[in-house]
Amino acid sequence: MLDRIVVNPKIHFGKPSVAGTRITVQGVLELLNEGLSFDEIIRDYYPELQVDDIRACVQYAIALVASEDVHLNPAPA
Numbered sequence: 001m002l003d004r005i006v007v008n009p010k011i012h013f014g015k016p017s018v019a020g021t022r023i024t025v026q027g028v029l030e031l032l033n034e035g036l037s038f039d040e041i042i043r044d045y046y047p048e049l050q051v052d053d054i055r056a057c058v059q060y061a062i063a064l065v066a067s068e069d070v071h072l073n074p075a076p077a
Contacts (some may be wrong), residue, residue: 004056016060018053021032021046028057 006019016025023046031041038054 001056001059004053005060006037013053018049021048021053023049023053025057027062028054029061032058 004019005016005025007014010015011022012024017023018025018028028041028046028049031045032054035065036044038051041054042049042051
């Protein structure tokens with residue numbers, strides 16, 4: 001499913017986008033954050049997307065967070 005997400009320096013300065021579109025993962029995630037359903041995103045904003053494209057955006061974000069190393073500083077005493 002992650003093959004639906006591409007990074008192309010010629011599209012939105014290399015921000016991850018849905019393959020074959022100029023729709024950024026960030027843009028899709030922001031709409032989800034606003035509480036829109038997959039169907040609403042497709043109907044009202046991005047009719048060229050499929051449900052699997054939106055799922056791929058979510059999976060991409062999960063994979064990105066999962067790959068981060070978290071370094072916590074101890075709290076001052």
